[in-house]
Amino acid sequence: MIKIYNTMTRKKEELKPINQNKIKLFVCGPTVYDESHIGHARTYISFDLITRYLKNQGFSVFYLQNITDIDDKIIKRASELGVEPIELARKYEREYLDDMRVLGVENVNYYARATEHLPEIINQIERLMANDFAYETETGIYFDESSFPEFGKLSRRNLEDLNIHRISPDDTKRNPGDFALWKKRDDEPFWDSPWGKGRPGWHIEDTAITEEYFGPQYDIHGGGLDLIFPHHEAEIAQMESISGEKPMVRYWMHTGFLNVKGEKMSKSLGNFLTIRDLLQEYDPEVFRFFVLSTHYRSPIDFSQSALEQSKNSLDRIYKFMENIDELIESDLYENNDYDDKLIRKLLFTRSNFLKAMDNDFNTPEALSIIFNSIKDFNREINEKNVSKSILKRVKLFLLEWGEIFGFKLHSINDADDRTKELIDILIDIRGKLRDKKDWELSDFIRSKLNDLNIILEDK
RNA sequence: GCCAAGGUAGCUUAGAGGCGAAGCGGUGGACUGCAGAUCCAUUACACGUGAGUUCAAAUCUCACCCUUGGCUCCA
Structure with a gap:
């Protein structure tokens, strides 16, 4: 019996999929505006392990992940670099997928790009509008928080707290906590919609994608701890309002942060480490072991000595x-x-x-x-x-x-056959030298092979 | 301010009412020509502080101290 800690109830609960042994798993993917960092790696290695274990236990898992390839950060970065946003997004998406492959993350069945789900996104917004869960202003379409009294149930916050002490970036909204479903923009990139040109808000792509592939209700939704609020709250509000079916998700799973020397990793603190930086110095399996040597919900502290221990x-x-x-x-x-x-x-x-x-x-x-x-x-x-x-x-x-x-467990032996034969000859010679007790020469051979990363250990 | 997570041997992490944890590191020994691997022993008063509940508390309760994180960019 598998027990999963559900963020919604803050308890461990027995895993009972909606449909027998079939599990629909969705994990929030990255916004592809920059190189992925080791915090991403922590989260995705964790969910890779979880998927592997569920499969080992006889579950059939469909693992879906979105790729946020349209977002203000992407547009900003692209304009700084003088490239098209979509080009930038594709570049970092490729790098992300490469990084994941190197780290042995290989169980995602489908990566769904936001930009390839505009019809679904627009359709969801239309349904929210039709039932007065959302409203239109000059600047966009907003979800009406007050139409969803349960808002905050995942993060255990209440609406009053959320609406206090907040400077509203857009004063056309009815409530500060209302969030954008559609942003009216006529600068590139934009898409046509019933409300004119614009771009989708951040939260709506996930529910559009999960509804498309999973329907309004599914088994597990995962992501980093930092997504609980507001992202996952917004998803719940959107999907449960549209479908009227609750809960959208049976089990909410969140991974703890990866810190560096006890502090949150951030660019401004200068302790920011990308997966590529990491892999220049360490074997991917070593990092994987490091991640899995701490429970997925606990914070994990990255340091060189921790990696050495791993x-x-x-x-x-x-x-x-x-x-x-x-x-x-x-x-x-x-x-x-x-x-x-x-x-x-x-x-x-x-x-x-x-x-x-x-x-x-x-x-x-x-x-x-x-x-x-x-x-x-x-x-x-x-x-x-x-x-x-x-x-x-x-x-x-x-x-x-x-x-x-997710460890290969076979000796890393990348030598070709001819090299192997040559090494075998050296080993034979050394064996004969040892029989003659010529320790000096046999140690010399061992040490030279050692320099080439060929470790010889006598029985 | 509000909301979380946590303080376990030199280090990193589990555990969660009664059997003193795992890895890494250190030391000594066995085995080796030497080295490595392996084994044995040791490092060791392990559970932030103070009360309480209990036959029994690292584990439950209360108070306190300290650390870190989140509070609409975030994996």
Whole structure:
């Protein structure tokens, strides 16, 4: 039984999809006006893991993500750079998708661009207008907050608080909290609408897209913590007003922030790090491990030393994997006396692992169970209690872990065959030298290979 | 001001009434020609402070101290 922490109720709830084992998942994608940063990476790695686990547990997941490719920030940036907004958007969208692929985020079924859903957006606004949930002024179409008394139910705010102490940027609005569905603009880029030329507001694209692919109600909506207010509130107000069906979403999931040295990452503080910067220095899997070593809802603090720790921790798992691979290949011993006991041990470990994951995707606890198991099996291996068939089962379990967590778990061996043969010759020569106890020359070979990142470890 | 999250060994993170956690790092030992990996031991008074509830509190209650974040740009 999978339990998910639902931001709406602030409780962990049992996951029960609307339609049997089919899950409709929507996660807010980026506004593509600049390079993606490591905070984006945190969020999308988290939802990638969540999707992988749900699939592992037999759910069929349709993972939909929007791409905000029309927005004031895009237009501003484009005009600064003297390029077309759509060009700029496409460029950063490509980079975003590249970044995600490198990070092993690969479970999104469909990326929906805002600009390719204008008819749906306009249609939603028309329906809001027709039922007096929205009104028109000289500057645009606005959602009438007062028509939706539940506004604020996700972020637990009330309308009075929201309308106090606020300088309204547009005084044609009835209430300060009313938000734009359509902005009347006749500068590029614009689209035609029943209300003249203009552009959609920020919140409406998501509900237009989710209604198009999922309908008015679906299972899980995710995003960063910073989107709860006002973005997700606005989505709820729009969709539930249009359809009259509640709730729009069964489970709201939000990822915690990624901070840098305890502070929020921001350009003005100068601690801003893009995914590309990161990947110049660190392996994507190391960052992935770093992200998954903290629970997805907790804040996570980025630092060089944290990444070093992650690297060493991940190495431990890889080395264990390599060790059992070698043992499976070898013909050292075959001992079946302990098989029953070890199979039980492994099953128990797996069941604990799944229990941790079931509990709102508790990856840190799941990892601690993996490490415990590695330690345990290392001990059994040292005592020569482990048969090959057990090792193969251990390997299968680790591979399953790798699939859920998104680690490839095969040795990074990018050498071509010819190089491998040459290395094998060197190893053979070194073996002969060692037989003759020529330590000086054999250490020399090992050290030189080490310089080329070829690690030789004697048994 | 309002609303959140949190303070757990040197560091990073879990846990959530009774069995003293996981990883990283440090030290000593076993094994190695050496190194590495692995194992064993150790680092260790672990739970912000003060009260209370309880047979039992890191975990529940209350108060207090401190940190961080959000409050219509935001993953």
